[in-house]
Amino acid sequence: MGKLIGVFACLVIVALDIIGGILGIRAEAAQNEEKHLRLWIFECKEPSHDAFVLGLAAATLLGIAHVLANLLGGCSACTQEELEKASPAKQLSMACLIFTWIILAVGLSMLVIGIISNHKSRASCGFTHHHFLSIGGILCMVHALFAVAYYVTSTSAIDR
Template sequence: MGKNMMGILACLLIVTLDVIAGILGIRAEAAQNQEKHVRLWLFECKEPSHDAFVFGVAAATLLSIAHILANLVGGCSVCTQEEIQKASPSKKLSIACLVFTWIILAVGLSMLVIGTKSNSKSRASCGFTHHHFLSTGGILCMVHALFAVAYYVTSTATLP
């Protein structure tokens, strides 16, 4: 198998993992919304959903695996400020995509974890509402796929 074919397979695997994570995040939100809840302004009392918890954990795990894979196949290179300023436009775009993947990972994973934690068995109490954290985290998984593939393409297109 050639290098191009391995790159295509790696990109397809990253996209598949991120899309599945996104779908699981959205399904977790749907499962959470099926539970009984009572709302009083910003406070909400609801039963935790085991399905939402399982889907949320699976989505967070797949997002993490996709991110690790994207960094491994894209080559994680740390540059100094001076090297970045002298870098080619393609290398700068690669670094920008890498930064965006890390930001999307941090925000998306945080949202998935917060939504998942609110559905754990020990969280059967009242508190602030956590609406749409799971579905937003799921959507960010799909956005992560776009930037991860862009990172791989731009990092492999740069000449050393």
């Protein structure tokens, strides 16, 4: 029964991250459909409500997947001393945990920058800002890999 719950948890985490990634990429496509005027490295563009909503949904799903992975994975080695004495499986678990936090920080930052640039009150001119939403979407998918790796390694380290 425990393995079945683990497989279901991994599938939910992957589904949330993949859907978030697809929404981030679709938000980028919706942003590119809006009118914009470009002169060398300067660009004036209208905000896209669809890109705003899709980007917000992608960021929300990324956050939910991250919280779920961290709650289910637990903390197998929480101090520096425990980590130094830990088995390779626990050390791998902590490495995956650190990578998920880094990917969350970068991916969420990219999505938030894309969301802010598509807020209704932000019709702006300035330097070009391309691909923030799609990069955030791709990082959602990368987050799925490390979150599942963290869950699997942390639960296998507990079983030992």
